[in-house]
Amino acid sequence: MSKLTDVPKRILIGRALRSDRLGETLLPKRIALPVFASDPLSSVAYAPGEVLLVLSIAGVSAYHFSPWIAVAVVVLMFTVVASYRQNVHAYPSGGGDYEVATTNLGPRAGLTVASALLVDYVLTVAVSIASGIENLGSAIPFVVEHKTACAVAVIVLLTLMNLRGVKESGKLFAIPTYVFVSGVFIMILWGAFRGLVLGDTMRAPTAQFHIEAEHQGLAGFALVFLLLRAFSSGCAALTGVEAISNGVPAFRKPKSKNAATTLAMMGLLAVTMFCGIIVLALVTDVRMAENPATDLLKNGSPVGPGYVQNPVITQVAEAVF
Secondary structure, X not given: OHHHHHHHHHHHHOOOOOHHHHHHHOEOHHHHHHHHHHHHHHHOOOHHHHHHHHHHHHOHHHHHHHHHHHHHHHHHHHHHHHHHHHHHHHOOOOOOHHXXXXXXXXXXXXXXXXXXXXXXXXXXXXXXXXXXXXXXXXXXXXXXXXXXXXXXXXXXXXXHHHHOOXXXXXXXXXXXXXXXXXXXXXXXXXXXXXXXXXXXXXXXXXXXXXXXOOOOOOOHHHHHHHHHHHHHHHHHHHOOOXXXXXXXXXXXXXXXXXXXXXXXXXXXXXXXXXXXXXXXXXXOOOOOOOOHHHHEEEOOEEOOOOOOOOOHHHHHHHHHO
8 A cells, every 4th residue: 555655645745855854955034934924924915804894894984093903913013023033042943832832831831822823723724715715716707606616726735735845835835925925015116106106096996885884983982892803803914923933943044043034024024015005995995894795885775796895905906006
């Protein structure tokens, strides 16, 4: 049986490496960034939309709170990144949450943290793949028609990529990650140039829609609760920040220094992209609703069940470009 399975295994995930060759798999910062930071960087594609979706419960008037929520998310992001930068120096063998909790609080706390991380990773894959398929579907109708099948196919592909090894998967992850990051920065810069220099009026496809608020005139505790919920939804931008501290041993020497530098690069990129998309969404008058068929109104009437609500980043890109 081992001989029968050896050939397909080698084709799919490659040959096993000798221990004395493991040094060849260590990552430079330019490859480590897309490997370990692809999750938080890609999260900015849907985190702004989550903020606007929650605020839409109170109507378009609540959108003016989104910059303040973005500031709160940014403060939290920098706090978490600074904390993990300390961790990678204190735990160069892989300063992840599991090791920190086990070393300082005992094995039971470590197992609790590890369980939470496993659940987190499963949910992260589900949410990230669903978001990616949704964004891809806004450009390719076939993907929208076969969402589940396409999502499962992408998960299988990512699994095979990761099984081939950190360095091999890193090279494959690097291209789409850097293309995505470059695309977002080009969109932000071009949007700023059009708005500030050319004075153009950029309008999102949903700019003419009106939102039927589920709760009009929220104030007091209800408003505070809504803002806290929007903040927690916006914190989706932080998913996967701990991955770099978990993967310190995969970096080239000096491991801790390179990991800390990569963490800082990731935090700066993620924060800039997140804030840029939020600002452009407000400038282009993007409208998002949790129940678009009934809550989005056009000429006083609901848009109807046939309407497909595109993600915020897609609408912003259409307005800017």
